Amino acid sequence: MNSSVSTEIVMLLAGLLFVLGITGVVIRKNIIFMLLSVEIMLNASGLAFIAAGARWGQPDGQVMFIFILAMAAAEVSIGLALILQIYHQHKSLDIDKLREMNG
Amino acid sequence: MNNLLWLIPALPLAGFLILVAAGKHLSNKLVALTGVGSISLAAVVTIIVGFNFLSSPPEGGAYAQTLWTWMDVAGFSPKIALSLDSLSLVFIFVITFIGSLIHIYSAGFMAADKDYSRFFACMNLFVFSMLVLVLADNLLLMYLGWEGVGLCSYLLIGFWYENPANGYAARKAFVITRIGDTAMALGLFTIYYQFGTLVMSEITATAPSVWQSNSSIATVTALLLLAGGMGKSAQLPLQTWLPDAMAGPSPVSALIHAATMVTAGVYLIARMHVLFELSATAQMIVAVVGAVTLLVAGFSALTQYDIKRVLAYSTISQIGYMFLALGVGAWTAAIFHFMAHAFFKALLFLAAGAIIEALGHEHSMFKMGGLKDKMPVVFWTFLIGAASLSALPLVSAGFYSKDQILWYAWASDKGSPLLWLTAFLGAFTTAAYTTRMMILTFLGDSKTGIGHHPGKLMTIPLIVLAFFSVVAGFIELPHNFGHFTLFSDLLHGVLPSTVLRADESSEWKFQLLAFVATFGGIYLVFIYYYREPYKIERLRESPSFQWLYRFWHGGWGFDRLFDLVFVTPFVFLAKINKRDVVDRFYEGIASVTNHLYRLLSATQTGSLRWYIMGMVIGAIIILGLQIML
Numbered sequence: 223m224n225s226s227v228s229t230e231i232v233m234l235l236a237g238l239l240f241v242l243g244i245t246g247v248v249i250r251k252n253i254i255f256m257l258l259s260v261e262i263m264l265n266a267s268g269l270a271f272i273a274a275g276a277r278w279g280q281p282d283g284q285v286m287f288i289f290i291l292a293m294a295a296a297e298v299s300i301g302l303a304l305i306l307q308i309y310h311q312h313k314s315l316d317i318d319k320l321r322e323m324n325g
Numbered sequence: 326m327n328n329l330l331w332l333i334p335a336l337p338l339a340g341f342l343i344l345v346a347a348g349k350h351l352s353n354k355l356v357a358l359t360g361v362g363s364i365s366l367a368a369v370v371t372i373i374v375g376f377n378f379l380s381s382p383p384e385g386g387a388y389a390q391t392l393w394t395w396m397d398v399a400g401f402s403p404k405i406a407l408s409l410d411s412l413s414l415v416f417i418f419v420i421t422f423i424g425s426l427i428h429i430y431s432a433g434f435m436a437a438d439k440d441y442s443r444f445f446a447c448m449n450l451f452v453f454s455m456l457v458l459v460l461a462d463n464l465l466l467m468y469l470g471w472e473g474v475g476l477c478s479y480l481l482i483g484f485w486y487e488n489p490a491n492g493y494a495a496r497k498a499f500v501i502t503r504i505g506d507t508a509m510a511l512g513l514f515t516i517y518y519q520f521g522t523l524v525m526s527e528i529t530a531t532a533p534s535v536w537q538s539n540s541s542i543a544t545v546t547a548l549l550l551l552a553g554g555m556g557k558s559a560q561l562p563l564q565t566w567l568p569d570a571m572a573g574p575s576p577v578s579a580l581i582h583a584a585t586m587v588t589a590g591v592y593l594i595a596r597m598h599v600l601f602e603l604s605a606t607a608q609m610i611v612a613v614v615g616a617v618t619l620l621v622a623g624f625s626a627l628t629q630y631d632i633k634r635v636l637a638y639s640t641i642s643q644i645g646y647m648f649l650a651l652g653v654g655a656w657t658a659a660i661f662h663f664m665a666h667a668f669f670k671a672l673l674f675l676a677a678g679a680i681i682e683a684l685g686h687e688h689s690m691f692k693m694g695g696l697k698d699k700m701p702v703v704f705w706t707f708l709i710g711a712a713s714l715s716a717l718p719l720v721s722a723g724f725y726s727k728d729q730i731l732w733y734a735w736a737s738d739k740g741s742p743l744l745w746l747t748a749f750l751g752a753f754t755t756a757a758y759t760t761r762m763m764i765l766t767f768l769g770d771s772k773t774g775i776g777h778h779p780g781k782l783m784t785i786p787l788i789v790l791a792f793f794s795v796v797a798g799f800i801e802l803p804h805n806f807g808h809f810t811l812f813s814d815l816l817h818g819v820l821p822s823t824v825l826r827a828d829e830s831s832e833w834k835f836q837l838l839a840f841v842a843t844f845g846g847i848y849l850v851f852i853y854y855y856r857e858p859y860k861i862e863r864l865r866e867s868p869s870f871q872w873l874y875r876f877w878h879g880g881w882g883f884d885r886l887f888d889l890v891f892v893t894p895f896v897f898l899a900k901i902n903k904r905d906v907v908d909r910f911y912e913g914i915a916s917v918t919n920h921l922y923r924l925l926s927a928t929q930t931g932s933l934r935w936y937i938m939g940m941v942i943g944a945i946i947i948l949g950l951q952i953m954l
Contacts, residue, residue, distance in 0.1 A: 244937075244941060247937055248934055248937055248938060248941075249934075256933075317932075317933050317934070318932070320933075321930065321931035321932050321933075322931055
């Protein structure tokens with residue numbers, strides 16, 4: 223399969239997405255948005271796997287992507303359940319107001 | 326029948342185990358039956374075994390019984406093995422026979438005590454340990470018994486622990502004897518290092534070929550063993566614990582601090598006599614220690630007012646005689662005096678206990694007096710014991726044994742006129758303090774009313790012991806009258822006979838001098854304390870005499886000296902080092918850890934952002950290192 227887009231560009235895009243995700247996690251106050259950002263990071267790594275798999279012509283990259291997909295689904299369901307509980311207990315989704323577990 | 330030997334220590338041990346396990350639930354009668362019964366049975370077995378031993382002596386003069394191997398580590402495999410020869414036979418006879426009499430007495434003496442079963446448990450354990458000590462065939466097992474009797478001594482001195490002074494006395498006895506025990510342990514290490522075995526018969530057989538006569542290693546080893554004996558047998562300078570040990574009940578003083586445990590040092594030296602014979606220096610030191618001790622303790626006994634302290638100092642003094650005998654090579658004489666002393670001193674302690682009990686725990690002799698008619702049985706038995714202690718000629722066991730020591734102190738090849746003179750002076754003081762004790766306790770006016778008279782359980786042992794205090798002497802008579810040597814013949818299989826330098830024909834002169842010493846001491850005290858008491862009053866008023874009196878009364882200031890030399894510097898060091906120097910290092914480690922903890926716990930802010938930043942930075946650093954390296 224001859225790719226029309228070079229692998230480097232795809233990897234750069236994946237890196238960009240990953241950094242965007244991290245930035246989102248760090249600077250966002252709302253937990254839901256943080257969860258979204260984590261999803262972006264997961265997908266960025268998934269993209270990197272796909273690109274690498276395409277580059278070397280091996281199925282491992284796609285296997286890893288399916289694995290990440292399943293994991294992300296599980297993670298989102300647990301994450302959303304936790305967020306729901308947090309909201310029930312604290313009536314807030316602001317991460318800065320939820321800093322109870324300090325040293 | 327010899328194979329019953331293991332029963333002798335096993336019976337007291339069984340008694341101890343029963344009393345420890347179930348003593349609290351048994352009635353006093355059952356406790357006494359267990360405690361007394363176990364020792365009495367042991368005495369019966371001893372007599373059977375002893376009779377068998379004497380009628381058909383085993384080959385080589387010793388019967389050995391190996392029970393099991395104690396441990397087996399890299400070729401070092403001490404056995405739990407018993408060995409019976411004539412020396413240990415004499416000791417086990419004295420231990421079980423006098424022990425059972427004292428136990429019978431205790432059944433009456435301690436009847437009102439709330440810790441009846443604890444008392445008998447400790448006494449049984451003591452008899453067991455003492456039997457292990459004298460029956461052990463190797464030095465390690467003997468050391469086990471040696472420490473066992475020390476432990477029981479501690480437990481029984483502090484038996485009435487509600488009074489802190491008793492606990493203090495018990496601690497003192499334990500710590501001071503431990504000094505000797507440490508030296509003895511070093512001696513055992515040396516012996517094992519040199520011989521590769523701790524079995525006593527092997528050591529005594531090979532020592533003369535392994536060590537040269539008068540070599541320094543022989544001297545050092547012998548002196549280390551002597552130091553062990555000095556601690557246990559309360560010889561100078563480790564004698565200070567014994568007078569204080571009188572805090573225990575009287576039967577304890579009779580059994581442990583008169584008849585048996587304190588003579589363990591004598592047994593040790595007699596058992597290891599080969600090592601001492603290899604070193605003339607060590608043997609001379611044994612004699613000198615004994616001679617000095619017998620005089621020092623004799624003069625101290627002269628000034629005590631507590632009847633049990635008189636007897637305690639007298640015990641130290643009499644063991645001094647035994648050490649003197651060992652030192653001049655009169656091995657059998659020492660053991661003979663040990664046996665005679667065990668009879669009459671146990672008797673004296675038990676009689677003193679009966680008096681103290683009857684007078685409502687009154688220890689001071691100056692508050693006794695006039696007991697001659699009130700307590701006739703105690704008076705007559707005490708008189709026999711006192712006669713034996715002061716070596717009253719011809720009719721007492723003490724005379725025959727002490728006369729032998731006096732004679733050998735002069736006539737043995739290791740003896741000297743000076744040693745004889747000390748022993749002679751000692752005989753004089755012995756007679757003097759014994760008479761003083763008799764007069765103050767039994768004659769004169771009555772000063773304290775009698776509470777209750779001792780029962781049959783207490784008087785019968787006194788009568789039996791009084792009987793033996795007389796007849797025990799007749800088994801060994803001087804050769805110028807009777808020449809009957811049953812006892813020394815028995816022991817010559819184990820102990821060598823004494824080499825004489827003087828002619829035997831002059832012995833009667835020394836016997837005559839011993840007569841003079843005894844009667845002189847008795848007469849002098851009789852005049853001063855009974856006939857013309859104003860003389861002693863006048864003497865009391867002179868300041869120099871008062872100083873001497875206090876000096877002797879305090880045991881020649883040894884307690885104060887030890888206080889000054891050991892206790893005070895130690896307490897001072899402990900005080901200036903209250904915040905332990907060594908502890909500083911560990912405190913430092915703890916405080917560094919504490920600081921680090923505070924530093925790190927400050928990063929635990931609870932802010933998720935910080936944690937993520939931390940993870941990201943960490944990942945970047947790891948990746949950066951990966952790329953760069």
